[in-house]
Each structure stands twice: as C-alpha cells, then as structure tokens.
Amino acid sequence: MGARMSTITVSRLGKAYRHYPTRWSRLAEWLLPGAPPRHSLRWVLQDISFTVAPGEAVGLVGINGAGKSTLLKLIAGTSQASTGSVQLRGRLAALLELGMGFHPDFTGRQNAFMAGQLLGMTANEVARLMPQIEAFAEIGDYIDRPVRVYSSGMQVRVAFAVATARRPDILVVDEALSVGDAYFQHKSFERIREFRRQGTTLLLVSHDKQAIQSLCSRAILLDGGRLARMGAPEEIMDYYNAMIAERQNTSVRQHETRGGKLQTVSGTGEASVADIALLDEHGAPVEVVDVGAPVTLQVTVRTHAPIPRMVLGYMIKDRLGQPMYGTNTHLKELPLADVAAGEDVVYRFAFPMNLGPGSYSVATAIVSTETHLVNNYEWRDLALLFTVVNMRRPYFEGSAWLDPAIEIQRLSITA
Amino acid sequence: MRAMNKDLSSVMQNARPAAMLRGLWAYRDFVLGSVRREFEARHRQAMLGGLWALLSPLATVVVYTVIFSEVMHGRLPGVPEGAAGAHTYSIWLCAGILAWGVFANIVARFQTMFIEGAGLLKKISFPRICLPLVAVLTALLDFGIVFGLFTLFLLGSGRFPGAVFLTLAPVLLVQTLLAVGIGMIAGILNVFFRDVGPFVTIVLQFWFWLTPIVYPAAILPEDLRGLLAWNPMAPLIQAWQDVLVKGAAPDWAGLAPVALLALLLCALALRLFRRRAGEMVDEL
Numbered sequence: 001m002g003a004r005m006s007t008i009t010v011s012r013l014g015k016a017y018r019h020y021p022t023r024w025s026r027l028a029e030w031l032l033p034g035a036p037p038r039h040s041l042r043w044v045l046q047d048i049s050f051t052v053a054p055g056e057a058v059g060l061v062g063i064n065g066a067g068k069s070t071l072l073k074l075i076a077g078t079s080q081a082s083t084g085s086v087q088l089r090g091r092l093a094a095l096l097e098l099g100m101g102f103h104p105d106f107t108g109r110q111n112a113f114m115a116g117q118l119l120g121m122t123a124n125e126v127a128r129l130m131p132q133i134e135a136f137a138e139i140g141d142y143i144d145r146p147v148r149v150y151s152s153g154m155q156v157r158v159a160f161a162v163a164t165a166r167r168p169d170i171l172v173v174d175e176a177l178s179v180g181d182a183y184f185q186h187k188s189f190e191r192i193r194e195f196r197r198q199g200t201t202l203l204l205v206s207h208d209k210q211a212i213q214s215l216c217s218r219a220i221l222l223d224g225g226r227l228a229r230m231g232a233p234e235e236i237m238d239y240y241n242a243m244i245a246e247r248q249n250t251s252v253r254q255h256e257t258r259g260g261k262l263q264t265v266s267g268t269g270e271a272s273v274a275d276i277a278l279l280d281e282h283g284a285p286v287e288v289v290d291v292g293a294p295v296t297l298q299v300t301v302r303t304h305a306p307i308p309r310m311v312l313g314y315m316i317k318d319r320l321g322q323p324m325y326g327t328n329t330h331l332k333e334l335p336l337a338d339v340a341a342g343e344d345v346v347y348r349f350a351f352p353m354n355l356g357p358g359s360y361s362v363a364t365a366i367v368s369t370e371t372h373l374v375n376n377y378e379w380r381d382l383a384l385l386f387t388v389v390n391m392r393r394p395y396f397e398g399s400a401w402l403d404p405a406i407e408i409q410r411l412s413i414t415a
Numbered sequence: 416m417r418a419m420n421k422d423l424s425s426v427m428q429n430a431r432p433a434a435m436l437r438g439l440w441a442y443r444d445f446v447l448g449s450v451r452r453e454f455e456a457r458h459r460q461a462m463l464g465g466l467w468a469l470l471s472p473l474a475t476v477v478v479y480t481v482i483f484s485e486v487m488h489g490r491l492p493g494v495p496e497g498a499a500g501a502h503t504y505s506i507w508l509c510a511g512i513l514a515w516g517v518f519a520n521i522v523a524r525f526q527t528m529f530i531e532g533a534g535l536l537k538k539i540s541f542p543r544i545c546l547p548l549v550a551v552l553t554a555l556l557d558f559g560i561v562f563g564l565f566t567l568f569l570l571g572s573g574r575f576p577g578a579v580f581l582t583l584a585p586v587l588l589v590q591t592l593l594a595v596g597i598g599m600i601a602g603i604l605n606v607f608f609r610d611v612g613p614f615v616t617i618v619l620q621f622w623f624w625l626t627p628i629v630y631p632a633a634i635l636p637e638d639l640r641g642l643l644a645w646n647p648m649a650p651l652i653q654a655w656q657d658v659l660v661k662g663a664a665p666d667w668a669g670l671a672p673v674a675l676l677a678l679l680l681c682a683l684a685l686r687l688f689r690r691r692a693g694e695m696v697d698e699l
Contacts (some may be wrong), residue, residue, distance in 0.1 A: 009435060017697050018694070018697070023608070026607060026608075027608065073537070076540045077540040078536065078537055078538060078539065078540050078696060079537075079693075079696055079697065080692075080693025080696065080697075092540075094539075094540060096538045097538045098537070103452065103456055105456055106452065106455075106456070110452070114445075114448060114449070114452060117442070117444045117445035118445055118447075118535070118539055118541055119539075119541075120441055120442060120445075120541065121444070122443075122444045123444045123448065286518070311678050
C-alpha cells in the first residue's frame with residue numbers, strides 16, 4: 001500500500017452509549033423483543049465528518065470529555081460506531097496506550113514479542129525487527145530483565161519501539177508521547193517526523209500546542225462531541241486556548257486582520273489593548289526589522305472598569321505559532337495596583353531584535369496574575385505582525401540571532 | 416461500519432465468519448504465543464514450574480480414590496474386590512475427572528476472558544475472536560499434559576485399551592464444542608450481567624455431582640437415572656469411562672444428540688458474539 005493511497009475518511013460519524021435506568025431493564029429489553037427500548041442514548045460524538053489526505057498530518061484538540069479518545073477508538077476500530085462510517089486506506093497503527101498487555105513477569109524482549117504479535121506481526125517478523133527495537137528503546141541489558149523491575153519510562157520506550165518498528169501507512173497517536181523522559185519524547189517525535197517525511201498519514205491527539213503546531217498541517221477542534229472548528233493549527237490552537245478561558249465566563253471572538261489572518265480576542269473586557277506598535281530606535285513604527293536592530297514594543301492599555309491588579313504580558317511567536325519569547329509585568333515584578341476605569345496605560349518594552357529572518361506575531365494578555373486563567377481581562381492573538389530580515393549580517397540559519405565571538409586555535413603536534 | 420481495502424485491517428472487527436478465520440490466521444502467532452505465555456506465566460515464579468500442572472489433578476484423583484474407594488467402599492459393578500478393584504476404580508475416576516476437568520476449565524476461562532481482556536479489547540485493534548481461541552487452546556494444553564501422563568500410566572500398567580483409544584478424539588471434539596458454546600454465551604452475558612459468572616460457577620458444581628463421575632450411574636435409583644437422559648455431559652463422561660476402563664467403543668447413538676446440541680449452542684454463541692461484540696466493548 002503506497003503512501004499516496006493512505007487516507008482516513010470519516011463521514012457523519014456518531015457514537016452513543018446505551019444507558020439503562022436499572023440493570024434489570026437491559027435484561028427486559030433483551031428478553032422481550034417486541035417491547036419498546038428501555039435505554040436512553042448518551043451521545044458522545046455526533047455528526048463528525050472530515051478527511052485526512054494521503055501524507056497529511058492532522059491534530060485533534062479539545063478539552064477532556066470532548067470525544068477525542070472516542071473518535072480515535074472508532075478510527076482504530078476498537079469501538080463500534082453508532083452512526084456513520086470510518087473508511088481507511090492503508091495499514092493503520094494506533095498508539096492509544098503504550099505498554100498495554102505487558103506482563104510484569106516477562107522480560108522486555110518477551111513482552112516485545114507479545115506486543116508485536118498483538119499488532120499483527122508474525123514471530124519471525126518481530127525477531128527480524130528485534131535488533132532495531134532494542135537499539136531504539138536504548139534500555140541496554142534491561143531488555144532481558146522482567147518488566148516488573150522497569151521504570152515506567154523504560155516500559156514506554158520498549159512499547160513505543162515495538163509499536164513503531166514498522167512504518168505504518170496511517171498512524172494514530174493519542175498523547176501516548178507525553179509520557180517518558182524529555183530525551184525519549186524528542187526521539188519519538190523525531191521518529192514520527194521521519195514517518196511523515198516518508199509519507200505516513202498522521203492523526204495526533206495532544207494538549208501540547210507545540211506538538212500540534214510543529215507536526216500538523218491542519219487541526220480539528222472537538223467540543224461537546226461535535227466538530228467545532230477545522231483549520232490551520234495556529235488558528236485552532238488560539239481558538240482552543242481562548243475557549244479554555246471562555247469556560248471562566250468570558251467571550252471569544254475571532255476577526256480577520258489586514259494580513260488575512262484570524263485574530264482571536266477573548267476575556268472579560270475590563271481592559272483592552274487600544275494600540276500596539278513596534279517602534280524603531282527613532283520611535284517610528286516599523287513592520288520590517290533588521291536582525292539585531294534595537295526596537296520598542298509599545299502597548300497602550302485602556303481600562304473600562306477599576307482593576308485591582310493589572311499585569312500585561314506579550315508573546316512573540318513564529319509563523320507556526322511556536323513561542324519565541326514571552327514575558328509579563330508580573331514576572332518582571334512591575335504589576336500595577338488599583339488602576340481606575342478610563343485610564344490609558346502605555347507600556348514600552350525595549351529589546352534588540354535577536355530573531356532570525358521570518359514572519360512573527362505578537363500576542364498580548366491583560367491579566368491579574370501570571371496566567372491568563374485566573375482573571376483574564378483580555379487575551380489577544382496576532383495583535384501585531386512583523387517581519388525580520390537579515391540586511392547587515394552574514395547569512396545564518398535558524399530563528400535566533402546567537403552571534404558568536406569565534407576563537408580558533410591551531411595547535412601543531414609535530415613535536 | 417468500517418470499510419477498508421484488501422488490507423489486513425479489514426479483517427479486524429469484521430464479524431463475518433470467513434473474515435474471522437482470516438483474522439485468526441493473520442494473528443496465528445499471537446494466538447500461539449499467548450497460549451505459551453499463559454502457561455509460562457502461571458508456572459514461572461514457582462520452583463517446581465510446570466510440575467504443578469500435573470500435581471493438582473493428581474491430588475484430586477488421590478483424594479477421590481481414597482474417599483470413595485477406601486472410606487466409602489464405593490464399588491463399580493463387575494469389578495473385582497481388593498487391590499485390582501481399587502486400581503480399576505482409580506482409572507475410572509481419572510477418566511471422568513480429567514474429562515470433566517477440561518470441560519469445566521474451558522467454561523471457566525470463557526466466562527471471564529472478555530472481562531479480563533478488557534484492556535486489550537478497548538485499546539488495541541486485533542481480531543476479538545482470538546481471545547476464545549487462546550482460552551480453548553490453553554485449556555486443551557493443560558488437559559493434554561495431564562492426560563498424556565495418564566496415558567503413560569495406562570501403557571505402563573498394561574491397561575491401555577488399544578486402538579479404541581482413538582475414538583476419544585471425536586468425543587473430545589464434541590465435548591469441547593459443548594464447552595465452547597456454553598462458555599461463550601456465559602462469557603458474553605457476563606460482560607452485561609455480572610451475576611452470570613458466579614451463577615455459572617454454582618451450576619458447574621451441581622452439574623459435576625449430578626453427573627456419574629465419582630459414582631457409577633448404576634447406584635442411582637431408577638427414577639433419578641431417567642433424569643440423566645437430560646444431562647448432555649453424562650453420555651460424554653460415560654464414553655471416556657467406556658473406552659478407558661472397559662476398552663469398549665463409545666455409545667455413538669447416545670452421543671449424537673449431544674453433538675447436535677453442542678453445534679446448536681456454538682451457532683447461538685457465534686450469533687450472540689457477532690451481534691453484541693461491539694456493544695460489549697462499550698460495556699467493559
């Protein structure tokens with residue numbers, strides 16, 4: 001099955017669990033075929049339709065209980081749909097839970113065989129892949145010791161190594177990667193990226209904004225069992241974060257900026273950003289900045305109600321929405337106390353633009369503490385866009401300007 | 416519900432019998448591996464290891480031989496008094512107890528296999544029909560070991576019945592089908608109604624004593640003996656006893672209705688499995 005063929009097509013998918021008022025009512029329903037049904041349906045997913053194109057990577061986000069795991073189970077085939085259908089082309093591997101079915105008394109190697117066979121491999125196939133599995137898991141001699149002496153991280157290493165020993169046409173991952181140590185997380189993400197490069201179609205559930213934004217080309221937001229939004233990862237993640245804040249009784253709205261991007265604004269509205277600009281060293285607004293040039297981010301906050309404690313934060317993000325740098329006046333120990341209604345507060349953040357060439361955005365947050373979840377007055381994504389270009393420096397790679405002073409010593413060892 | 420191309424995944428949860436067989440074939444190494452692991456897991460931590468697989472049934476046979484042959488002076492009709500008689504009684508007991516053992520073992524494994532496999536069923540997509548096959552093969556492996564030992568004893572003591580021994584194969588087949596049919600229905604129902612498990616355990620206890628295993632049918636009063644016609648295990652156990660003690664072929668005519676019942680129960684179980692497998696995973 002070639003990569004060009006591997007797709008996921010979900011059409012009008014729904015899942016309902018039967019709920020019986022008492023244990024006896026199910027028995028009655030089974031035994032009295034003519035009688036009316038005694039159960040009520042609890043819908044956890046309704047009317048979900050989307051297609052993942054060959055080689056595409058789609059992120060799935062949503063709060064707990066939004067139906068993400070149920071959707072993955074339906075796609076992986078462990079759970080049966082109530083309505084609609086899932087059509088798959090290509091061999092699917094689902095990492096819904098790592099280390100499932102591991103027996104503590106058996107060695108890592110024996111469990112690897114078991115796990116491999118559970119994924120439909122033959123014993124010979126697992127044996128052939130075993131050196132590669134061992135090399136990837138990197139747990140050394142522990143591979144021949146019982147799993148009961150493993151740390152949870154080691155178990156995950158073996159499980160992940162087996163589950164991804166063969167490149168699947170379609171890979172479905174459910175936050176399984178958020179376990180294990182940082183080194184292995186990097187390693188496993190690298191393997192997923194490698195699969196992507198080779199054409200694997202990916203569906204990833206994660207709360208991790210960076211994972212979604214760096215791996216996926218599209219994201220789907222589930223809310224209350226329905227497909228709430230589908231679009232560019234950055235836009236969906238912004239909306240999702242705003243939605244979390246919305247649960248604190250605030251409003252969320254999105255509108256298009258001049259650049260054609262969707263700006264998301266949320267918050268309780270006691271204060272808002274009235275003006276935001278990036279100024280050069282002469283105080284003139286700029287949209288294009290040279291690498292390393294001194295700039296000032298000027299933000300004017302207008303209050304509409306008295307605010308006991310006001311903190312302004314900003315975050316500079318790259319094209320993919322990955323944070324480059326963020327801080328706020330709480331971290332800098334400059335919060336304002338007792339700001340009256342109708343005040344304009346002008347903040348100026350001066351810094352050298354030590355970013356690499358590229359397009360960046362600024363998000364702002366007006367809050368009462370360091371997070372936007374306690375008192376979120378206003379939270380604004382894509383409040384400002386600017387471009388960094390390299391005009392005066394020698395060419396360099398990357399999104400940070402970390403210019404080194406270079407010292408080279410040549411030592412002769414002929415004597 | 417799930418349509419896929421000619422890929423392996425298409426046979427995963429497909430409930431058509433042909434697809435089930437293809438799924439089983441694709442997962443054959445998983446099934447065999449699971450049987451081996453199940454066996455190893457039980458004996459891995461014990462110093463005597465696999466020996467325990469022999470010692471437990473041996474203990475049962477010794478207990479029944481002592482209690483019924485010596486203490487209760489149970490006698491088989493047409494068996495001589497004294498040491499030779501006790502010997503025959505032991506063989507007769509072994510035949511019945513080992514045969515009942517494999518039947519009860521399959522039913523017991525089946526009634527818990529879905530509940531115990533909940534984690535796998537919910538998280539991993541594999542042909543669900545693998546679980547019953549693993550359970551039945553595990554039970555047959557246990558039986559094979561004990562019965563193999565018993566056969567060696569028969570050969571050693573010159574009591575091996577000869578070619579008629581081979582007629583036990585179809586008897587074991589019918590008995591396994593009966594156990595699979597009953598166990599599968601109990602196993603599926605147990606997921607939805609957890610009372611089924613303990614209920615079946617009690618039923619099996621009564622059933623054991625209502626079947627002529629430790630006592631001969633001949634000692635039953637006439638009116639009770641009529642009831643044995645309704646016990647599908649009675650002709651099966653009797654077949655084992657006939658072959659192993661008397662060296663006589665089984666009463667095929669008596670076994671025919673049991674075979675029919677076993678097939679009917681298996682068909683019913685398969686239908687139940689196909690209709691409820693999806694709902695079952697929701698319930699686990």
